[in-house]
Amino acid sequence: MQKRITDYGFRIGTLPPGPRNKITDVEGVRVGHSTIRTAQYRTGCTVILPSEQNVFTHKLVAASFVHNGFGKTIGTIQIDELGTLETPIALTNTLNVGLVADALVEYTLARCQADGVRASSVNPVVGECNDARMNTIADRPVKLHHVLDAIACASPDFAEGDVGAGTGTRCYGFKGGIGSASRIISLDGKPYTVGVLVQSNYGAARDLMLDGRHIDDAILGKLSGAECDQGSIIVVLACDIPLTARQLRRVIRRCSVGIARLGSYIGHGSGEVFIGFSTANVIAPKDEIISIRCISEGSIDKVFRAAGEATEEAILNSMVCASPGRELSGKAVHSLAEYLDKAQACQ
Numbered sequence: 001m002q003k004r005i006t007d008y009g010f011r012i013g014t015l016p017p018g019p020r021n022k023i024t025d026v027e028g029v030r031v032g033h034s035t036i037r038t039a040q041y042r043t044g045c046t047v048i049l050p051s052e053q054n055v056f057t058h059k060l061v062a063a064s065f066v067h068n069g070f071g072k073t074i075g076t077i078q079i080d081e082l083g084t085l086e087t088p089i090a091l092t093n094t095l096n097v098g099l100v101a102d103a104l105v106e107y108t109l110a111r112c113q114a115d116g117v118r119a120s121s122v123n124p125v126v127g128e129c130n131d132a133r134m135n136t137i138a139d140r141p142v143k144l145h146h147v148l149d150a151i152a153c154a155s156p157d158f159a160e161g162d163v164g165a166g167t168g169t170r171c172y173g174f175k176g177g178i179g180s181a182s183r184i185i186s187l188d189g190k191p192y193t194v195g196v197l198v199q200s201n202y203g204a205a206r207d208l209m210l211d212g213r214h215i216d217d218a219i220l221g222k223l224s225g226a227e228c229d230q231g232s233i234i235v236v237l238a239c240d241i242p243l244t245a246r247q248l249r250r251v252i253r254r255c256s257v258g259i260a261r262l263g264s265y266i267g268h269g270s271g272e273v274f275i276g277f278s279t280a281n282v283i284a285p286k287d288e289i290i291s292i293r294c295i296s297e298g299s300i301d302k303v304f305r306a307a308g309e310a311t312e313e314a315i316l317n318s319m320v321c322a323s324p325g326r327e328l329s330g331k332a333v334h335s336l337a338e339y340l341d342k343a344q345a346c347q
Contacts, residue, residue: 033164071271083245131168161321173205179318258311
């Protein structure tokens with residue numbers, strides 16, 4: 001069982017988490033990884049399946065937001081134009097974006113063929129972080145079968161830390177990776193879920209705030225390559241709350257609150273890209289008129305708070321769940337869990 005940030009006594013925010021405290025607390029959402037870990041390569045891919053249905057024929061309301069655009073994401077232009085998602089969402093390294101996008105197209109075409117549906121255009125959605133310090137990125141080791149393997153093993157219960165697309169990432173000078181969290185809110189007396197998954201690869205160690213305090217200088221001096229805020233973070237938000245695409249974009253913009261609470265000012269060389277979807281409204285393209293439900297704007301503050309809290313905790317989980325490693329240069333990359341374990345031992 002992986003230790004997460006709450007196991008160290010940290011409570012992020014005020015809203016209750018879901019039963020798993022992961023993005024998969026949103027019913028129907030599954031996550032799978034394919035991890036490549038050798039002497040040369042520390043990379044992989046992570047795939048978020050938003051629904052058990054064929055999402056190409058049962059499209060979901062979606063939105064994206066680019067806080068700082070130092071990134072190579074695919075698929076957000078059409079999301080912003082049409083407000084819908086039609087494929088799973090994949091995460092990988094910077095130079096594998098095209099190959100992973102092609103794999104998502106292959107998967108979607110095969111799924112549509114099996115369902116007897118003709119697909120002549122597919123909008124794959126892929127986010128990325130640059131893991132070149134720990135991975136021989138120019139070899140582009142992620143292939144079609146890695147993406148299909150990640151899809152095949154996708155489940156509600158998935159590993160966090162240095163797995164999948166987070167295998168070679170760093171965060172605030174520590175080992176980064178994949179992290180997740182969720183929050184439950186009440187609307188009209190009914191529970192609704194907001195879940196977040198991050199691929200963390202950003203931040204300067206000197207800026208990291210834990211429980212409102214900077215990490216101590218003794219630890220800071222041991223962290224390599226932690227002098228500037230650069231890298232990237234991809235945030236994927238899922239919810240079962242009825243939202244329009246416009247409302248969903250307002251919600252995912254609040255993921256930046258979770259990033260800021262941990263100390264980042266979002267530097268020039270960092271790419272902060274947010275992608276969100278709701279499972280509450282399913283859009284069938286064959287219908288000429290569709291009916292969707294949406295939240296009252298006067299109640300949306302609850303969702304804003306949930307997005308910020310879940311993002312903050314997901315980032316911390318991505319670091320705590322990650323094992324220590326080494327850069328290609330041989331420099332050690334420490335885990336936040338090492339720091340927290342020592343701090344607990346001294347109490």
